Amino acid sequence: MNKQKNDFLELEHTYMQLPNVFFSKQVPSLVPNPKLVIFNDALAETLGINEAAFKSDEGVQVLAGNTLLGPSIAQAYAGHQFGYFTMLGDGRAVLLGEYQAPDGILYDVQLKGSGRTPYSRRGDGKAALGPMLREYIISEGMYGLGIPTTRSLAVVTTGEQIRRETMLEGAILTRLAKSHIRVGTFQYAARYGTLGDLKALADYTVGRHFRETQAIKTNEKEDNPYIDLLRQVISRQAKLISKWQLVGFIHGVMNTDNMTISGETIDYGPCAFMDTYHSKTVFSSIDEAGRYAYGNQPAMAAWNLTRFAEALLPLLHENEEQAVLIAQSELEQFEKLYKTYWQQGICAKLGFQEVTKENMLLVKRLLELMESHEADYTNTFRLLTIGEEKLLDFWQAEEGKAWWEEWQKSLSVQNRTKEDIKKIMMAHNPVVIPRNHQVEAALSDATQAHDLSKLHKLLEVLKNPYDYSKDYGTYISVPKSNGCGYRTFCGT
Ligand code: AMP
Ligand code: MG
Numbered sequence: 001m002n003k004q005k006n007d008f009l010e011l012e013h014t015y016m017q018l019p020n021v022f023f024s025k026q027v028p029s030l031v032p033n034p035k036l037v038i039f040n041d042a043l044a045e046t047l048g049i050n051e052a053a054f055k056s057d058e059g060v061q062v063l064a065g066n067t068l069l070g071p072s073i074a075q076a077y078a079g080h081q082f083g084y085f086t087m088l089g090d091g092r093a094v095l096l097g098e099y100q101a102p103d104g105i106l107y108d109v110q111l112k113g114s115g116r117t118p119y120s121r122r123g124d125g126k127a128a129l130g131p132m133l134r135e136y137i138i139s140e141g142m143y144g145l146g147i148p149t150t151r152s153l154a155v156v157t158t159g160e161q162i163r164r165e166t167m168l169e170g171a172i173l174t175r176l177a178k179s180h181i182r183v184g185t186f187q188y189a190a191r192y193g194t195l196g197d198l199k200a201l202a203d204y205t206v207g208r209h210f211r212e213t214q215a216i217k218t219n220e221k222e223d224n225p226y227i228d229l230l231r232q233v234i235s236r237q238a239k240l241i242s243k244w245q246l247v248g249f250i251h252g253v254m255n256t257d258n259m260t261i262s263g264e265t266i267d268y269g270p271c272a273f274m275d276t277y278h279s280k281t282v283f284s285s286i287d288e289a290g291r292y293a294y295g296n297q298p299a300m301a302a303w304n305l306t307r308f309a310e311a312l313l314p315l316l317h318e319n320e321e322q323a324v325l326i327a328q329s330e331l332e333q334f335e336k337l338y339k340t341y342w343q344q345g346i347c348a349k350l351g352f353q354e355v356t357k358e359n360m361l362l363v364k365r366l367l368e369l370m371e372s373h374e375a376d377y378t379n380t381f382r383l384l385t386i387g388e389e390k391l392l393d394f395w396q397a398e399e400g401k402a403w404w405e406e407w408q409k410s411l412s413v414q415n416r417t418k419e420d421i422k423k424i425m426m427a428h429n430p431v432v433i434p435r436n437h438q439v440e441a442a443l444s445d446a447t448q449a450h451d452l453s454k455l456h457k458l459l460e461v462l463k464n465p466y467d468y469s470k471d472y473g474t475y476i477s478v479p480k481s482n483g484c485g486y487r488t489f490c491g492t
Helices: 041-047 051-055 057-063 129-144 183-192 195-209 225-247 294-316 320-349 357-372 377-386 398-412 418-428 436-449 453-463
Strands: 023-025 035-039 073-075 078-081 084-087 093-100 106-112 151-163 167-177
Touching (some): 035 057, 041 051, 051 057, 084 183, 129 151, 129 167, 294 320
Antiparallel strands (some): 035 151, 078 084
């Protein structure tokens, strides 16, 4: 598999076996003075990556893209950005290759912020330290919460200043992903490639992510594995988005180029966790219409998956009308699957054993109470878990107390001990999330004073977000402004 021997990572280059339209050979730009800012020891250890080698001077040159481990590429893709189709591609990233971890899984190793590529459009191909550390924190936070996500192996500064609204320190993030194949990669193939290109991409994707994919009979003659590909992607996304909703994660820029086929969360730009519960919550400064608001995320995922199905049409059936019918019937499943996953999750958050009409009514009333009393999302469920009902934002209200009584009653008729109920609730209600004010404080110290102590502490806390035995001190406190008015910006 043309692996090159070296002390760092032996990489494969399977993506380069796809037709040429899918990538451009691209070496990272040389950078003047790379310095290691942070390295993910725990991730390196689980994946069998040699951390000592990467922390050496030579290793830092690899993480900065100055030393290459083999041929590197920028991937081509397209995508709907806020509803509009555009040709995109890795404009500031290169794929160094794929690393096979001891578990047999291939991980893309990508440098983000590594300079211009043929897909850079008017961008400089660079990234600033703050946004790269932000991606590091939030992606690791998501991992801690048990949500599928790309991971962050390291951040280095480049020794360059880059121009944004002000001059900022340049940085490069090393990102590991099950792959970087996006809905937008399929859109690109469908729009600009041949049918053969599209088929090659679909086959590669099945081989990498859906080995278990089965041929599905569409009529007497045909066995079609691509219908199952569509089905599996829909199912993984339904599960992923339900997990986001259950912890109050708002991605912020759910464009089709930011939706993976593997089902991992990717591209932590203007994302943030919701403090005060409200379905219309938006943090991103560029999302003026609220397209990607908290409550819209499931619908937007369905919209993106429809674009995925459209791209797959020529593979679903040779007759276009038949293909559309197949796509529609698969897409209809998204809403049902999402609802099932979300209902199971929210019932577990309240200690319910089953999703029943009565339980869902209690859920609905709780969410209404939280919204009208501007309750903190995470802390409400934490307080319910530990039985500190008097601290609930809506405790003073008659309807709040009434809700609590009824909830207690429904729990008591279940076939479960109090301890068991609490255990279930603890496993589904995180004590800590990457709260916006804490993330900002950590980033501000790191970028302005090169003081990483807050950042490391935050990362430590985020490793075990469901551990109720620790004293999390200020990590559970809500900012005075309650997070309202918090604004995030695209990570450029
Ligand atoms: P994102 O908003 O990070 O998902 O990026 C959307 C598109 O813009 C992708 O094609 C990126 O590669 C590209 N892009 C973002 N920032 C830059 C930059 N500084 N230089 C070049 N391309 C960029
Ligand atoms: Mg992106």
